[in-house]
Amino acid sequence: MVPIFLLLADSILAFMWVTAQAFRMYPTHRQVFIEHLEHYVKESDYPGLDVFICTADPYKEPPMGVVNTALSVMAYDYPIEKLSVYVSDDGGSKFTLFAFMEAARFAAHWLPYCRKNKVVERCPKAHFGSSNPSRFPETDQIKTMYESMRVRVENVIKRGSISHDYITKQGESEALSSWTDGFTPQNHPPVVQVLLEYGKDNDATGHGMPNLVYISREKSTDSPHNFKAGALNVLLRVSATMTNAPVILTLDSDMYSNDPQTPLRALCYLLDPSMDPKLGYIQFPQVFHGINKNDIYGGEMRHVFEVHMPGMDGLAGPIHAGSGGFFRRRVFYGCPSETPEMNQGRQVSHSIKSREVLAMAHHVAGCKYENQTKWGRKMGFRYGTLVEDLYTSCLLQCEGWKSIYCNPKRPAFLGKSPINLHDFLNQTMRWSVGLLEVAFSRYSPITFGVQSISLLSGLCFAHYTFWAIWAIPVTIYAFLPQLALLNSASIFPKISDPWCWLYVVLFLGAYGQDYLEFVLSGGPTKRWWNHQRAWMMRGLSSFTFGLVEYLLKYIGISTFGFNVTSKVVEEEQSKRYQQGIFEFGVPSPVFLPLTTAAIINLVAFLSGIAQAGRQRSIEDVFLQLFLAGFAVVNCWPVYEAMAWRRDQGKLPLKITVISVVLAWALYSTSSMAF
Numbered sequence: 091m092v093p094i095f096l097l098l099a100d101s102i103l104a105f106m107w108v109t110a111q112a113f114r115m116y117p118t119h120r121q122v123f124i125e126h127l128e129h130y131v132k133e134s135d136y137p138g139l140d141v142f143i144c145t146a147d148p149y150k151e152p153p154m155g156v157v158n159t160a161l162s163v164m165a166y167d168y169p170i171e172k173l174s175v176y177v178s179d180d181g182g183s184k185f186t187l188f189a190f191m192e193a194a195r196f197a198a199h200w201l202p203y204c205r206k207n208k209v210v211e212r213c214p215k216a217h218f219g220s221s222n223p224s225r226f227p228e229t230d231q232i233k234t235m236y237e238s239m240r241v242r243v244e245n246v247i248k249r250g251s252i253s254h255d256y257i258t259k260q261g262e263s264e265a266l267s268s269w270t271d272g273f274t275p276q277n278h279p280p281v282v283q284v285l286l287e288y289g290k291d292n293d294a295t296g297h298g299m300p301n302l303v304y305i306s307r308e309k310s311t312d313s314p315h316n317f318k319a320g321a322l323n324v325l326l327r328v329s330a331t332m333t334n335a336p337v338i339l340t341l342d343s344d345m346y347s348n349d350p351q352t353p354l355r356a357l358c359y360l361l362d363p364s365m366d367p368k369l370g371y372i373q374f375p376q377v378f379h380g381i382n383k384n385d386i387y388g389g390e391m392r393h394v395f396e397v398h399m400p401g402m403d404g405l406a407g408p409i410h411a412g413s414g415g416f417f418r419r420r421v422f423y424g425c426p427s428e429t430p431e432m433n434q435g436r437q438v439s440h441s442i443k444s445r446e447v448l449a450m451a452h453h454v455a456g457c458k459y460e461n462q463t464k465w466g467r468k469m470g471f472r473y474g475t476l477v478e479d480l481y482t483s484c485l486l487q488c489e490g491w492k493s494i495y496c497n498p499k500r501p502a503f504l505g506k507s508p509i510n511l512h513d514f515l516n517q518t519m520r521w522s523v524g525l526l527e528v529a530f531s532r533y534s535p536i537t538f539g540v541q542s543i544s545l546l547s548g549l550c551f552a553h554y555t556f557w558a559i560w561a562i563p564v565t566i567y568a569f570l571p572q573l574a575l576l577n578s579a580s581i582f583p584k585i586s587d588p589w590c591w592l593y594v595v596l597f598l599g600a601y602g603q604d605y606l607e608f609v610l611s612g613g614p615t616k617r618w619w620n621h622q623r624a625w626m627m628r629g630l631s632s633f634t635f636g637l638v639e640y641l642l643k644y645i646g647i648s649t650f651g652f653n654v655t656s657k658v659v660e661e662e663q664s665k666r667y668q669q670g671i672f673e674f675g676v677p678s679p680v681f682l683p684l685t686t687a688a689i690i691n692l693v694a695f696l697s698g699i700a701q702a703g704r705q706r707s708i709e710d711v712f713l714q715l716f717l718a719g720f721a722v723v724n725c726w727p728v729y730e731a732m733a734w735r736r737d738q739g740k741l742p743l744k745i746t747v748i749s750v751v752l753a754w755a756l757y758s759t760s761s762m763a764f
Contacts, residue, residue, distance in 0.1 A: 091763075092581050095570055099563035106560065107600060109553035112546040113397055116404025120496060122358040124351055131361050138172045138335030139353055140419075142325045144318055145343040146180040153189035154215075154243050155344050155506075160190070162213040162347035163339070164197055164300050165204040167354065171288050174301035174333045178321040182278050182306045184269040188252050189243045190304050191262055194285040196239050197302070198293040203232050204350070205297075213346040216379075216504070280308040280455035282328060284443045301333060301442060305455060313457040316466060319478035323470040326422060327454035332442040335419065342413040345376065345505035352502040356416035359494050370421040370491030371483070373407075374414035375399065377501035380509070382668050384616045386727075387514045388624030389507030393604075396611035398550075399495045406547045407493030409554070410483035414503045422470045425489045474531050476524030484528070484551055510663060510673035510739075514624075515632045515680045522558035522636025523643075529555035530644075558637045564629030568687045568721060571714040572694035573760035578701060585709035593713060623724045630683040666739050672727040677742040685732065685741065685749035688725035690756065694718045 141163045145156045160175050179186045204212050207226045211217045214236045246252050257263050268281050286302035293299050307324040309315060337360065356372045359365055375395040402408040453459065460466060466473035472482045508514040574581045583589040608618040663673055674681060695718035702708040731741035
């Protein structure tokens with residue numbers, strides 16, 4: 091059985107390596123010159139832009155974070171009359187609506203402040219929190235307004251109620267009246283509130299402001315909600331009833347704009363007459379602020395955005411990364427040959443607050459609206475997986491649409507990455523379940539990719555969708571050779587055997603390629619080391635749990651819900667993260683594979699050294715000792731958290747005890763097997 095397990099592990103590793111080479115075939119790097127855009131189109135002829143921002147939980151995704159994201163895009167260098175921001179609140183929280191009422195008031199001062207002073211960093215929190223803040227005559231006054239808004243919103247969240255003193259404008263009480271005793275996040279009617287309307291609401295200097303619309307779609311316990319994809323499809327329909335802009339930007343709640351000219355970069359591609367008319371969307375990279383010096387959890391995802399995305403751009407185009415994608419609206423309604431060309435958007439002849447428009451908006455936001463329609467299958471964002479971004483973009487490419495990767499020097503968007511190990515592993519577990527759902531879906535883009543795009547694109551899709559099977563070789567190599575070593579069994583060739591050196595060459599070759607790509611893309615060596623360790627942790631924990639969860643769901647035993655990654659940052663936790671200290675803290679099952687592997691590898695390494703010194707030659711156990719030693723070095727943060735840390739982020743004693751028991755059980759079982 092041992093050779094079969096090793097053959098399985100090596101086959102999967104070979105598959106992952108071969109599919110990854112597709113990203114290296116035709117890497118493409120692009121550059122745009124915004125100053126040339128005026129030679130192709132007048133500003134008055136820019137297409138309308140609808141921005142979609144999704145949030146789902148006011149306690150895990152604090153409303154002030156969502157507000158900062160919205161304000162950063164409302165301040166874009168883009169014609170105000172052509173810009174609309176739609177916020178989807180899937181948590182159905184009146185606190186989020188209140189936060190955006192406050193944001194609408196603050197925007198009347200923030201937008202002219204940015205416009206007058208040509209502010210580049212237009213996220214208020216980032217602007218005022220910068221280490222070298224720009225100083226203008228009004229800065230202190232605007233900062234005071236922002237802090238006042240922040241305190242009110244955070245007080246409301248903390249108290250769990252909205253003080254009547256905070257309701258200052260006519261109509262706000264009526265807007266909040268939808269939250270009755272029977273209103274719950276999973277069972278409530280649709281809520282659509284137009285908070286700002288161009289032509290009706292002006293800023294402090296008398297200029298118009300972009301449309302700002304709050305939406306909480308109808309929820310019912312007897313109707314499927316389809317997670318984020320369902321929320322995005324509601325935004326597609328509601329925006330179509332109001333502004334129907336031909337260009338759509340999708341953003342996560344924490345992914346704020348870092349460059350006010352980003353829409354113009356997208357237009358350089360969308361309006362270029364030499365571009366392929368099948369161009370469906372432009373994808374910008376996800377760049378994360380606040381990552382510590384050595385990126386201990388590998389949250390930067392450098393390989394994805396610096397190697398994979400440019401590689402896919404040279405083929406049919408990059409996948410959608412869930413945020414930072416500028417789409418032509420028509421891509422969501424069919425193949426390139428089936429949809430009309432892009433226009434400037436709806437020429438609004440009546441107010442988006444009119445009774446007719448709001449009635450239609452509420453209708454299309456209903457949970458029964460999609461019944462017996464093509465929404466989620468042939469229209470909009472596609473259902474059936476937790477990774478709607480990858481699935482939808484793959485199927486769009488299979489339908490004939492192309493995409494482009496735009497990676498400017500100044501990041502277009504900045505977001506947050508998990509700063510504790512539990513959130514990091516849970517986020518990856520959700521992705522792994524979703525990717526397996528894509529791989530084995532009825533409309534698998536792997537098959538369609540090979541048939542309708544190219545073999546290389548199909549290999550790229552296969553590499554992503556089968557990420558979760560990385561759990562199999564990692565688990566085998568983290569346990570099997572070490573258990574054999576503990577039982578004085580040799581399962582690898584001796585160091586004098588040529589087959590031994592084949593293993594060494596393959597290992598060093600794969601790691602060498604990974605290291606060179608990381609360093610050549612601008613990453614330091616220490617970050618690369620943490621990156622590879624994070625992938626080992628994903629394989630042992632996230633992907634293993636994801637694979638098991640998917641199999642259980644497949645046979646009908648359990649289902650995986652959409653678990654929002656927390657954006658809340660605790661001060662002490664943040665300090666430890668910035669110091670490069672791993673954060674465990676909670677007694678979660680996702681830590682058990684890591685801690686069990688750490689114990690077995692440490693004991694096996696010490697046992698192997700003792701055996702080599704007394705009973706056996708070092709060459710008999712060289713490869714097994716090397717693997718155990720390599721794992722021990724990677725597991726050093728786990729040993730620290732188990733043994734001598736005393737802070738709140740240490741590994742809970744309960745997890746350590748259970749891991750010791752599991753390690754002993756594995757050893758006892760392996761004794762009989764070997």
